Amino acid sequence: MTATAPGPADGVPGSKAAARIRRAACEVFAAKGYGLATTREIAASLGMSPGAVYPHYKTKESLLFAIATEGHRAVLDALLAADDPARSPTERLRAAIASFVRWHAENRAIARVIQYELRALTDDHFELIAGLRRATTRVFTEIAEAGAASGEFSFGDVSTVTLALTSLGIDVSRWFPVRNHADADDLADDYAEIALRIVGARAAR
Amino acid sequence: MTATAPGPADGVPGSKAAARIRRAACEVFAAKGYGLATTREIAASLGMSPGAVYPHYKTKESLLFAIATEGHRAVLDALLAADDPARSPTERLRAAIASFVRWHAENRAIARVIQYELRALTDDHFELIAGLRRATTRVFTEIAEAGAASGEFSFGDVSTVTLALTSLGIDVSRWFPVRNHADADDLADDYAEIALRIVGARAAR
Structure with a gap:
């Protein structure tokens, strides 16, 4: 898979109207769940007529697929933009996790949909x-392996730490914000430190 | 809140029939989401007539509430059973996280419902x-604070590490099992080591 920009050929219609419908659908899906949401209701939330969704998305499933594609690409793009392979594994992991956590905090409507509503x-x-x-997983795996190879990181199984690192970020979309943790940047910084501990980074602690 | 056994007064009907309905409802809620599930369908999955749920649960919401209560008590009970305050904070955290992770892996239908389907x-x-x-959170907070007080653990903010520890366990219910990580006991052991790293336990690494 690649991280190229979305286009109609990939199931993500490029028009402004189609993008507005995806954003509205995210809010409705996140609020009540994909199953109960109707395209009629999504159109109504935009002041559109009941049938306004169909020229852009033939089915509710194709709308979910477009959101899932757009959301997963956005996470991957955020991760790749933050990761500079020329830097040390410690700096790479810090930047990658901060970006991953921030994305899930700042985009929690689409994040919830793409993490919890894909069964349809x-x-x-x-x-x-x-x-x-x-x-996305591969980015974390590569950074962890680079750190192990250079001696900066020390951990057991790379797939286990990768799983733990991605879980840490994904679960943010379930609970963010809460009273003590409502600032996405602060959370990103704090979780970057925790990520370094998870991989046993020498600089951590 | 306490961790006493469930009883009718607390919204968890005690009869065997009511318990069977809760189990069947968990499967249906976890498979298609609470919103789309019907009590008729839950009854049908047990070979019961469409109205068979109502003598036990007046509404679908009261069924969800009973499941949520039962599930959250079960997690808390598992955690309290694993946590022996007479042991060292390191041993306490290892046992508590292993129990928490194992519960979310082994009970993933009810775990998914109680972690992701509560908005209704x-x-x-x-x-x-x-x-x-x-x-539940308080158990982890107390262990972390005990470790900080004894000098066994070293971390920044206790609410941040508590959040990370609980996230690690809760997110298991979203993805478990996957190909490389399908054994609940192995995962519990591996995540216990990761938890010790998160709190900066001296014995870890």
Whole structure:
């Protein structure tokens, strides 16, 4: 999978109207769940007529797939933009986790949809999304392996630490914000330190 | 909040039939989401007539509340059973996280419902559930603080590490099992080591 910009050929219609519908759908899906949401209600939330969604998305599932594609690409893009392979693994992990956590905090409507509402996707669509998820995981795996190779990090199994690192960020979309933790930047910084501990970074602690 | 056994007065009907309905409802809620599930469908999955749920649960919401109460108590009970305050904070955290992770892996249908399907609860019911959640969080907070006080642990802010520790366990219910991580006991052991790193335990690494 690659992290290229979304286009109509990939199931993410490029028009402004289609993008507005995706944003409105995210809010409705996040608030009441994909299952109960109707395209009629999504159109109504934009002051559009009941049938206004269909020229852009033939089915509710194609709308979910477009959101899932756009959201997973946005996470991957945020991660790749933050990760500079020329830097030390410690600095790379700090930047990557901060970006990953910040994205899940700042985009929690779409984050909740793409993390918790994917069971309705068709098998083919799910497979495409799984490819994007693997690409995201791979960024963390590569950084962890680079740190192990250079001796900066010390941990057991790379797939276990990768899982823990991604869980830390993904779960943010479930609870953020809460009273003591409502600033995305502060959380990103704090979780970056925790991530360094998870991989046993020499500079941590 | 306390961790006493569930009883009818607390919204968790004690009869065997009511318990069977809760188990069936968990499967349906976890598979398609609370919103789309119907009590008719839950009854049908047990070979019961469409109205069979109502003598036990007047509304679908009261069924969700009973599941949420039962589930959150079960997590808290598992945690309290694993935590022996007479042991060292390191041993306490290892046991508590292992138990918490194992519970979310082994009970993932109810875990998914109680972690991701609570938005439909009434405000009053949500407040009761929030109390049980705070009691769970408090177990981790107390262990972390005991470790900081004894000098075994070294970390920044206790609420941040508590959040990270609980996230690690809760997110298991979203993804478990996957190909490389399908054994609940192995995962519990691995995550216990990661938890010790998160709090900066001296014995870790």
